[in-house]
Amino acid sequence: MTHSRRSLLAAGATGTLALTAGCLGFVLGNEPLEFDSNRVAPANEMVAETGYEEQTVEERTMERSEAIGGVERDFEASIWTSSYSKSVDYMGQTREGSAFAAVSVPGMEVAGQSVNPLDDMSNEELLTEFLDRVDSNRGDIENIQHQESFALDILDDSRTVDTFVGESELEGEPIDIEIKLTSFDHEDDQLVLFGILSKRLADESANVELLMESAEHPVDN
Template identity: 65%
Template sequence: MTLSRRSLLAAGATGTLAMTAGCIDFVLGNGPLEFDSDRVAPSDDALTETGYQEKDATEETIERTIELPGGVEREIRAAIWRSVYTKEVEYAGQTNEGAAFAAISIPGMQVAGRSLNPLDELSNKELLERFLEQVPNENGGISNITHTDSFGLDILGDGRKVDVFAGESQFEGETIDIELKLTSFDHEGDLLVLLGTYPKMLTAESANAEQLMESVTHPLSS
């Protein structure tokens, strides 16, 4: 039996888990405790205005073993939504998917006031390292990433801190500067991570990344 994240949050309000079938299986070690997240994505209008197109939208599952009081180990399973968008840009006379935006939703994984989410304590730099490989980059990986700035944006009705990073990639044997923008925050029981990457020289993409961040909807209606 799949136990939703929201029913677990309600159960945790009393400090104990309700003894549903899913919880009993978890406590006895007969099955994992399962969590779900709600998808987050930019608005269609923002995608049209910025020229980005959806490349992939998937719900994937991660599994983790946790240790409960007394040294007892149990399994948890979490469903994560990842939506990726790309844009063809022109650089050095060639056109390719040089800009990308990702919107990721991770379940809060709260049980009896305790977070079981291994990403909760990660900084934006650590989240960037964790999720950057999931963002398409036709020029290869991005290296030498450093933090350069922070600023605020109004996203989902509140002010959010956005961190700016600089990195390097390769294009036709030439090193090019890449800019990355990332914000992460809790919303409606999920941890949201929004990430934009683009060649630094394409200054218009900096504003586009911010527009996509400001436009996101969560939870996204099916």
């Protein structure tokens, strides 16, 4: 049984779970309560204009358990990830110059209690959580540090974007990396948008911001 962020269960005065939406299997502990998210993605026109190409569009399931009213129950959430990359000429070869990802996680609330493990994460923690979702030819990014924060108008509101810097390697050569990330709630989902690029590619920093500003949610899957 699938639901959005809306609260589906109420905790009775005795702490037991009371059925309010016909989810008997979940209340009895026989089946998980499922939550679906809607996909988020940059506008196709902006992807083409900035020279990016779509790499993957993936829906996967996150499973977890949480105590509700003192009773342990299982939950499943569908998470959408759309990833993009851009190739550039670098050191005489065509290489991946930058990457962008848009992630959507459903809001998960039961009996007024959030069961979304990402709710309390900072942008830096979300970066660690989702960094490997972007298809990239780079090695691991290390020594990640927060550099600055600024605002962008995304989905009809001002959103805080954090810029991080880190270090990586490309075929044994050290390179400095810039990462921009924003996260916010929209239409019952938690959205995470982020871009990764070499600091040598100054123009791509602006392109990542354009992709963020063009984000559409929900989009057709």
